[in-house]
Amino acid sequence: MTLALIIFRSLRQHLLSTIITALSIALAGGLLMSVWTIKEQSQATFTRVNIGFDxxxxxxxxxxxxxxxxxxxxxxxxxxxxxxxxxxxxxxxxxxxxxxxxxxxxxxxxxxxxxxxxxxxxxxxxxxxxxxxxxxxxxxxxxxxxxxxxxxxxxxxxxxxxxxxxxxxxxxxxxxxxxxxxxxxxxxxxxxxxxxxxxxxxxxxxxxxxxxxxxxxxxxxxxxxxxxxxxxxxxxxxxxxxxxxxxxxxxPIGAIIADLFSKIGWFDQVLTLIAYLVALVSAAGVLVSIYNSMSARRRDIAILRALGARRRLVFGAVVLEAAVIGLLGMMVSFGVYAAIASGVAAVIRTQTGVVLDPWVYGPIMWQAPLAMTALCALGGLVPAWVAYRTDIASTLAPSS
Amino acid sequence: MPLLSIRNLQKSFLSPEGGRKVIVHLPAFSLEAGQQLALRGESGSGKTTFLHLIAGILAADQGSIRLGERDMVGLNEPGRDRLRAQSIGYVFQTFNLLQGYTCLENVLLGMSFGPGADRARATALLERVGLGARLHHYPRQLSTGQQQRVAVARAIANRPKLVLADEPTGNLDRRNATEALALIREACRESGAALLLVTHDPEVLGAFEEVSDFATLNRVGEAAA
Structure with missing residues (x-):
């Protein structure tokens, strides 16, 4: 309860940066899942489409x-x-x-x-x-x-x-x-x-x-x-x-289309690389966002420590807060994914008549949220270390 | 056997000029269970450092601080944290309430690091200090006097054996200072906690039956850095 309350309150206290950071995560996650799914679906669907001919x-x-x-x-x-x-x-x-x-x-x-x-x-x-x-x-x-x-x-x-x-x-x-x-x-x-x-x-x-x-x-x-x-x-x-x-x-028709995909594989790789970079930048955004607010948080951390909170608790709270921001972002990312994937699927349908179904389950649907959450938690390690090292005596009341 | 027994306590810090400067050197100090003692001391005399040492917020260079059966100096940091959470209440001059938490949550959070959060007791304590109608208010929505009352409720929430108060009236006007002081003393009396209060305010000191001079106790001149 204590940990959850500390995380929730901290997220609320820094609501604007929480929202902005979560949205950047959502964008990165949505992009990552879209690129991956469209790539997989296109390849699978186009190589299967032969309208009944060999x-x-x-x-x-x-x-x-x-x-x-x-x-x-x-x-x-x-x-x-x-x-x-x-x-x-x-x-x-x-x-x-x-x-x-x-x-x-x-x-x-x-x-x-x-x-x-x-x-x-x-x-x-x-x-x-x-x-x-x-x-x-x-x-x-x-x-x-x-x-x-x-x-x-x-x-x-x-x-x-x-x-x-x-x-x-x-x-x-x-x-x-x-x-x-x-x-x-x-x-x-x-x-x-x-x-x-x-x-x-x-x-x-x-x-x-x-x-x-x-x-x-x-x-x-x-x-x-x-x-x-x-x-x-x-x-x-x-x-x-x-x-x-x-x-x-x-x-055979499928092999010829598969050959096309192998020829444009570099394009997939570029898109995937961009998506990975966006994901990395977003995780860095979590780090920067929490790190920048550390001076404002330091007093709260010192108070918590003065009340008896252990160093590892405040460390864990910051890491978990980063992970929660990642998780919130990834929840929203499904909406971003839906928008991007539906848009791309509509364009592909218009251009080719082939209908992709963005909602077909793929492992990326759990891999991306898990990876992004873990990446964000990783980004939280630096500010968590700052929190861990917070000195109660020098941060709190003036000495007398 | 006294509740708090201090022997040969010493704490020094690195000075800007290099070398170490002794801030606290107390050959002996004790406090009985339920005793209420005010320590007189000027700003910069090391009073806060002394309280931080007793609370385990700072580690002593040497000596012993026995709180009941436990020696704070012999404990590692997590052990000191645990002992502080379970046995010591702390009232700060600047209240040090968590601004993002309601009054009730401030008290509950203090409890959660000790024996565990008890909503009913937290509510009762806030009612006891006259803030029953302000349970879900945030510190910024309270007057300074009310904020200090929340801090008092938080300090005694864990049924501590010892309450440390560091210039608890320093940020209050005279009327609020008198009320806050009375509240701290009453709350400690009711819960059976000993109270060690440091201040340089003559009016506060005048309210105590027992007053010691910190400068007399703290013999930094005799310490070898």
């Missing part, structure tokens, strides 16, 4: 670019492949399913992707999950109809029955509007995949969009492939990447 076949170029373009609907298309290439791979005995896609247009910044209706019926974008419709149905392959990804529909405020004119190019330019009019016939239920931020239209529609080069009317951007087994992937990899030189076979 591989992508596309024009000769970077495998990463091909995957980003055809699975995540990011980056520019590296070029086209021919209908013949599609027909060949579609009928290859190693291939279970091949879905063609074509890109090149957008609707106010949301990518329009041409594909076939089978994408919505024959593909499990995640184990046990096929694309479901929140409203309407799939487009007819020969009609000027569109299926909206859920996020795209929400942001573009389009519903079944609405019409729109596509814009040329992958980047939105209001002067590049096509004359074609498309009618929304379906809105996908949320899948938490990049498919949510896409406006899907029939493959033929995109290929023959007014203003497109008629010579490319049968070309495709890529083919999304389901394989019959793992060995099939290596056979096709050998055929397209090692022996051939016209096309690129990106397989």
């Amino acid at each position: 591989a992508v076949l596309g024009p000769r170029g970077s495998k990463l670019e091909l995957v980003l373009n055809s699975i995540f609907h990011l980056e520019a298309s590296a070029g086209n492949i021919s209908q013949a290439d599609y027909d060949f791979v579609r009928h290859h005995p190693a291939v279970k399913l091949a879905i063609p896609i074509a890109v090149g247009d957008n609707l106010r910044g949301f990518r329009i992707v041409g594909t076939v209706p089978e994408l919505f019926s024959a593909v499990e974008y995640a184990p046990g999950h096929t694309f479901a419709f929140a409203a309407g149905q799939v487009f007819h392959p020969d009609a000027k109809e569109a299926v909206m990804g859920n996020f795209a529909a929400e942001k573009l405020k389009l519903k079944v029955g609405d019409t729109f004119h596509p814009f040329h190019g992958l980047a939105f330019n209001p002067n590049e509007q096509h004359a074609d009019t498309y009618t929304v016939v379906g809105v996908l239920a949320p899948s938490n995949t990049p498919a949510d931020k896409v406006v899907w239209i029939p493959l033929h529609g995109l290929q023959t969009m007014s203003g497109h080069d008629p010579r490319a009317a049968n070309d495709l951007s890529a083919v999304l492939i389901q394989l019959r087994g793992p060995s099939a992937g290596f056979r096709l990899d050998m055929m397209y990447n090692k022996q051939g030189n016209r096309l690129t076979f990106a397989y």
Whole structure:
């Protein structure tokens, strides 16, 4: 009771510095947990996202670019492949399913992707999950109809029955509007995949969009492939990447994305280092905050000692006070973490369609509070030593 | 057997000029249980140092300070802290109340280092010194006279055998000084504690039946530094 009372009263007596220091701890802790969780979640989620496909076949170029373009609907298309290439791979005995896609247009910044209706019926974008419709149905392959990804529909405020004119190019330019009019016939239920931020239209529609080069009317951007087994992937990899030189076979998708993360690993390390530095500075802030108030506290400490408090009690009280400031800060840090992680998750969803869940439990949720509290207690050791050494006689009443 | 028995007590400090300066050198001093004694002494005569030595706040260079069966000089610092908390009450000239704590908490905190916090007794003591309505007030909300009353309540809260009072009226006006002095003496009498009070105030000294001159007791001139 005594220790708790001493700590509580001291925190209250120095309320402003307690609040400011705890807030800096909260910021540091929130940042630390956010960086860590976003990093872990992004890596885990992005390497898992393949919307049900094992591989992508596309024009000769970077495998990463091909995957980003055809699975995540990011980056520019590296070029086209021919209908013949599609027909060949579609009928290859190693291939279970091949879905063609074509890109090149957008609707106010949301990518329009041409594909076939089978994408919505024959593909499990995640184990046990096929694309479901929140409203309407799939487009007819020969009609000027569109299926909206859920996020795209929400942001573009389009519903079944609405019409729109596509814009040329992958980047939105209001002067590049096509004359074609498309009618929304379906809105996908949320899948938490990049498919949510896409406006899907029939493959033929995109290929023959007014203003497109008629010579490319049968070309495709890529083919999304389901394989019959793992060995099939290596056979096709050998055929397209090692022996051939016209096309690129990106397989396995998860490993290619993992490679991306390993390439940008330095960025994670920089962010983590910054978070660690912020944590360290905050712990130093605890030290400075308590140390600076020691001259004001010294008299109280001397009185406590005069009343019979042992040196180790006042030492422990200061260390514990520092730890409590750290703990208070870390309690608030979950709010900071929620704000940062939710914001980042929203940006990632907007940019990629991939939904991260910041509330999935990770060991950092207890490791960070524990480490920060311990670090703050460590920061309290210096002022605690000053408290320990406080001389009662010289600090208290004038001598007579 | 006296409650407090001091023999050959000596305390010196490093002087600014180098070397050590003896501040306290008492060949003999004693106080009986329940006795109330005032020590006359001018400022800078070493009275406070003497009380600090008895309370174990300072360690003596040599000699013995027996409080009942225990020799304060022979104890290490935690032992002195414990003995002070359990057996000695201290009233300071500047009250030395903890400003961030209520009156009740000031008394309870003093108890917690001794026999343990007893809320009922702390409340009763504050009522006894006339502050029953101010239990949850902070020292800054009290007059100086009231603050000294809280300090008195805190000093006797642990049922000490000995209360040391260092110029307890030095910061009070005459009316409050008279009341505070009477309160300290009554409180000690009621609790059976001996009282050793040091002051240079003739009016305070005049209130005591037994008065000693500290300069006579403290023979620093005879000490070898």
